[in-house]
Amino acid sequence: MKILTWTNIRLVLMIALVIFLYSFASFRNEHRKIKKTEVIFVGENKLFLKAETVNKLLIEKNRDLKTLNKVDLDLNKLEKSVNQQDMIQKADVFVSVDGVLKAVVQQKTPIGRVFDETGSFYIDSEGNSMPLSENYTARVPLISGEINVVKKEKLSEVLRTIDRDEFLKKNIIGVQVLPNGSLMMANRNYDYRIDFGRTINIDRKFKNYKAFFQKAVLDSTLDKYRVINLKFTKQVVCIK
Structure with missing residues (x-):
């Protein structure tokens, strides 16, 4: 009984290729440089808070963002810092696939x-x-x-x-x-x-x-x- 058939070899190669591509993509994503920051306000409230204020919280401890890799950013710490602002109800902070550090902000009502x-x-x-x-x-x-x-x-x-x-x-x-x-x-x-x-x-x-x-x-x-x-x-x- 043959264990290694062409079908089995192809399946193993495909799995290995998928793992390689995933690892390669993850490596590139983690070492992607931060291009800029972007603040997005959600909801219908008038702006009690300027985007510049939120942006300052994002870059306060990372003044030279363009030299940072995504992997070097502590997103949880950044998100916590933004959420502590007195006029913010909730904020989600993340890095997009194109290297933009984003904060999606809902103000208090x-x-x-x-x-x-x-x-x-x-x-x-x-x-x-x-x-x-x-x-x-x-x-x-x-x-x-x-x-x-x-x-x-x-x-x-x-x-x-x-x-x-x-x-x-x-x-x-x-x-x-x-x-x-x-x-x-x-x-x-x-x-x-x-x-x-x-x-x-x-x-x-x-x-x-x-x-x-x-x-x-x-x-x-x-x-x-x-x-x-x-x-x-x-x-x-x-x-x-």
Whole structure:
């Protein structure tokens, strides 16, 4: 019985060729010189962060990139450095096949702006603080009062609901956190206050408010009220 047939020899040669080509390609890829850097922003957010700022993080410890091989770059360390930037939600750093060091960046999304004795900053979609930007100012509700008495998860849930709803985003311009944890909101076009109460039944309260607003606009009664109370989930109580 013949073990080495022409078919078997051909198969072994083909496998050896594939291994050689793969190893050769891997060697060339690892020793490819870095040609340039490129920053790509994803998402629909306005640019709070300049590409130059991210680019600086990429080259900070590798100032002469064009002399480096791909294998000499610590991509995990670079990615970690970029992700630590206060305005970045997530970044992926990699080298393309043509030798370009790329950073694909998703910025944080501001959903509220806080004013207190320490200054001003944004609240992002996860409820964390986010610094202001010199490049762009977001049109988000102004947050004031005792923000520390409300769990950041619940406050950010309220703010996310406002941000995702076209009507609410257009109309709600301010949220005051009272000492007992209740929220008082301000409308863009009318002087009445919206007594939202505590951060519970959030969707139900906003649905009630939108239904009330649509009816009150038709009746031309919005100018008559001082307070719109949303504390009760089955009704809206108005105070003149």
